[in-house]
Structure formats: C-alpha cells, structure tokens
Amino acid sequence: MSVFELRTQLVWMTAVCLISSATLFAQSAPTAATGAASDDNMRALEQRIDKLAESLAAAQRQVDEDLRAMRSMQADLNDLRKALAEGNRESPAPTNAGDASQLQQAVAQIRDEQEVLASEVREHEQTKLESASKLPVRFHGMVLFNTFVNEGVVDQIDLPTTALYRAPGQSHGSVGAGLRQTLLSFEGTGPSLWAGHLSADASLDFFGGVTAGQLGSPVGIARLRTAGITLEWPADTVRLGYDGPLISPLSPDSLASVAQPALAWSGNLWTWAPQLRWDHRFALSENHQAGFEFGMYDASYTAVNAIEAGRSVSPGEAARQPGFETRFSYRSSNPKQPLQVGASAYYDRKNYGSGQILDTWAGAADWALPITSHAQWTGEFYRGRGIGSLGGGAYRDEYTYTDTQTGEQEIGGLDSIGGWTQLKLKFTQTMQLNAVAGQDTGYADELRESVPANYNPLDYYARNRSFMVNFIYHPWLSFVLSPEFRRISSWPITGKEQTANVYTLSAGYEF
Numbered sequence: 001m002s003v004f005e006l007r008t009q010l011v012w013m014t015a016v017c018l019i020s021s022a023t024l025f026a027q028s029a030p031t032a033a034t035g036a037a038s039d040d041n042m043r044a045l046e047q048r049i050d051k052l053a054e055s056l057a058a059a060q061r062q063v064d065e066d067l068r069a070m071r072s073m074q075a076d077l078n079d080l081r082k083a084l085a086e087g088n089r090e091s092p093a094p095t096n097a098g099d100a101s102q103l104q105q106a107v108a109q110i111r112d113e114q115e116v117l118a119s120e121v122r123e124h125e126q127t128k129l130e131s132a133s134k135l136p137v138r139f140h141g142m143v144l145f146n147t148f149v150n151e152g153v154v155d156q157i158d159l160p161t162t163a164l165y166r167a168p169g170q171s172h173g174s175v176g177a178g179l180r181q182t183l184l185s186f187e188g189t190g191p192s193l194w195a196g197h198l199s200a201d202a203s204l205d206f207f208g209g210v211t212a213g214q215l216g217s218p219v220g221i222a223r224l225r226t227a228g229i230t231l232e233w234p235a236d237t238v239r240l241g242y243d244g245p246l247i248s249p250l251s252p253d254s255l256a257s258v259a260q261p262a263l264a265w266s267g268n269l270w271t272w273a274p275q276l277r278w279d280h281r282f283a284l285s286e287n288h289q290a291g292f293e294f295g296m297y298d299a300s301y302t303a304v305n306a307i308e309a310g311r312s313v314s315p316g317e318a319a320r321q322p323g324f325e326t327r328f329s330y331r332s333s334n335p336k337q338p339l340q341v342g343a344s345a346y347y348d349r350k351n352y353g354s355g356q357i358l359d360t361w362a363g364a365a366d367w368a369l370p371i372t373s374h375a376q377w378t379g380e381f382y383r384g385r386g387i388g389s390l391g392g393g394a395y396r397d398e399y400t401y402t403d404t405q406t407g408e409q410e411i412g413g414l415d416s417i418g419g420w421t422q423l424k425l426k427f428t429q430t431m432q433l434n435a436v437a438g439q440d441t442g443y444a445d446e447l448r449e450s451v452p453a454n455y456n457p458l459d460y461y462a463r464n465r466s467f468m469v470n471f472i473y474h475p476w477l478s479f480v481l482s483p484e485f486r487r488i489s490s491w492p493i494t495g496k497e498q499t500a501n502v503y504t505l506s507a508g509y510e511f
Helices: 001-032 037-089 097-125 444-450
Strands: 139-150 171-179 183-193 196-205 223-232 236-241 273-283 287-298 323-332 338-349 357-372 373-386 398-402 411-412 415-428 431-442 461-476 479-492 498-510
Touching: 001 498, 139 431, 357 411, 431 444
Parallel strands: none
Antiparallel strands: 139 171, 139 183, 139 498, 183 196, 196 223, 223 236, 236 273, 273 287, 287 323, 323 338, 338 357, 357 373, 373 415, 398 411, 415 431, 431 461, 461 479, 479 498
16 A cells, blocks of 8 residues: 555544544534533543544554655665666676577576466465365366377377288378367375375376267266375375386376376386385485385286276286285485486286186386486386286287197286386476387287287287377466377287377367
C-alpha cells in the first residue's frame, strides 16, 4: 500500500470518527435534562474520542516510519544501479568470440535457473489437492502426443519393438498418431510409522488396449503402470510395489517410448511386476555411499497379449515360491559429477507341470558415469537363462527339445545375453541429445530345436537390435518437444534379417 493511499484512509477514518461522535452527541443532547445520565454519556464520549486520537497518532507514526524505510530502500537501489553501471564501464568487453559465447551460455543458464525458481514459487502458491485423510497429496502428469512414420512392418505401429517379415503385395509402412502414452501420477505422504516416513504413489497411462465405436478412432484403455507403498528411514527403505526388476534400475531417455521403457526387448530388462524390496545404504563419506538391495519378485509374465477376464497361473507362480533379486551398488552424490555403478543377481523357479521344473537365473551390471560436466555414459548388461519374465530372452522363458536318451520332449531354460548403452549430451538445462544402442539375443541353436510348423514369429525371434537418436528440448518449463529416429533390426530363427525405420515427433505438456 502506498503512503498516499494510507494517508487517504487515515483522513476517511478521522472523518468517520468525527461524524460518529457528532451523531452520538446529537443523540445524547435531548436527554441532557435528565442530569446524571447525561454526564455518564459525555464521559463515555470523551473516552472514546481520546482512544481514537491515540489510534490516529499511532497510525501517523507508522506512516512516517514506512515512508522513511521506503526512502532508504530507494536510496540503496539507486546506489546499486550506479555501482552496476560503473562496473560495466570498467569491465572489459569480450575480446573474442569464445568469451562472448561463454557469456551467452552463462546468461542462458541464469535464465533457466530463474525459470525453475519461479516454477517452484508458483508450485508453493498453488492450492493442494484435498484427500479424505487430510494428508498431503500431489497430482502430476504429462499429456503426450506422438506422431510417427514407420518404414517397414512392425509388431505394433505406435510403439514398435520388432521388425517383421515384409510380405509381398502388402504395405511396407505406416503413418499415425496417438495420445495413449499420456501419463497420470499421484503421490501421497503420510504420517510417521515406526520412526519411518510413509508414502505411496501410483502412475497410469492409456496403453492397456484400444477400443473404439463403429465410426470413431481407437482410443486407449487406462492401465496401471507402477504403484507402491514406501516406508523410508535415513538408511533403509522398504517398498511394496508394482515396479520393474531390481536388477535393471536404469532406462534410456525417450519420449517416443514411455508406455514401456525405451529399448524394451532390445537389451533393457523392464517388465513391471509385484514385488517386495528392501534397500540399505552405507555412508562411506559425505558424498559417497554403498548400498545393498534385496527383493522378492512375482515372475508372472506369460507373454499374453490379450485382455483376460481372470488371471491365470504363470509357471513362475505355479512353483509356489517368489523370484529373488539382489543388488550391490556404489554411488557418488556430487552434484557436478554424479556416479553410480551396480552389480545384480536374480533367481527363480518355474513349474510347467508333469514334473518339468526349471531353475532360471540372471546376472547384471549397470553404470552411470560422468564423462564431462555436460556428457554422461550410462548402460546395462545381463546374461541369463529363462528371463523372458524380466523382459529379455527374445520374448521367451523356455524352449522345448527332444531328449536323445529317452526320446521325450523336455523343457529347458532359454539362454540369453544382452544390454544397452547410452551417450547423453546435455548442452543446457533445456536441450539434451541422446544416442542409444541395445541388443537382446536368445541362443538360436536352442530355439531351432523347438520350432513348430506354424508359429508366431514374435515368439521365435532369436535376436533384436535397436539404435536410437533423439533430441529433447524444453522451450518452456512445462512444454517439451522431441524428434527421434530409431532403427530396429530383428533376426528370426530361420530366414534373413528384417529391418524397420521409425521416425517419431513427440510433444508433451507437463503439469
């Protein structure tokens, strides 16, 4: 409020007080003949006038103090402007293009930081969601629009993972768009429990299938992506959730592949499943720590691409024991040079009936290493047997073969090997370039023993390879654009390599 406005209000207050006093006096005058009652009214009126005068004097003193403070702040601001102007005149101009470029980058970085700070301020000013428990709840998500051009035949046009055989006489490409990868997420923080911090989260997309009317375009069915309840202490975390494998904590960056992590079935173990995890952290120094993680995993994946009314028992669940996963890690929390490396192992058992029991396992490594302040190298590698339930092994857990001694059909765990690697170049806070390559390989000599006369080619591909380049740009804090190119190469058990080129342009609005 300005000084002028404050003074105006004081004048109006004084006028109102005088009018109310006159009114009170006028109302009291006819009763003056009554004697003592009139004296009491006069004394009350005088006391009220004295109090109003004191309030008016205090308000005037406050106005004078505010005016002095404003004048002092204006003088300080003028001095600061003068000092900055003199400093600019004294500082030498950039002597070459390199100095000018560095200055431009510094200004751009300051602007990015100001935008992030302004966003955080706006977030605090927002009205929060109200929950039935009255505990804090946060809702966020991203409306994601993907348009794509596929050169070649793929398994699914809006999120390809495999290149299929190009039949003569059929279209060898497709063009389309969709919003099925739109994300919705909820996070809730609860009270303390056993001296730990309790929270929960859930995320949804619309990739659970497609539905449409007779005259409408297909739209996505809502699907649970991940969810969990977490209890966290300073050095320990326990989580009951629906998440990806513990032995695969990283994923490549991509906006074209969100409904399932980028390079799924091309070297990235990803299958979301119910599991229980425990994470314990050891502080080695101020910025360095080691970690140990242990989990029990429900290997329920059965490679079924359909909507079922009831849930059938998978071979992993029929074994009546969970899968077990563990990971050892080392991490540096230095904000300028973050570093993370890990080594993992997995084991479960599958029951196919008729006495066919299969032990499956995997070993894995992951890393996120800084190269420079603007470049990072990340990746994962695995070797396993029967790990189709984790998202590897050429879509298969097992293969069938004929026992040479008994002549009977037996089931064996499909051996597989794979991984992915990514080079990330972060030019500024708003621009990022990623180059990624990955491959998943199931041992073809094992698969050839079990190829039937008529088979689904998706189930019997021996090797999948993907190469991907994308550019992620945030012109504004809440809006993101990303063009991407991906080349998929797939090798069936018999026949030649099949390829497909995928061009995608993604636009997302985050809220």
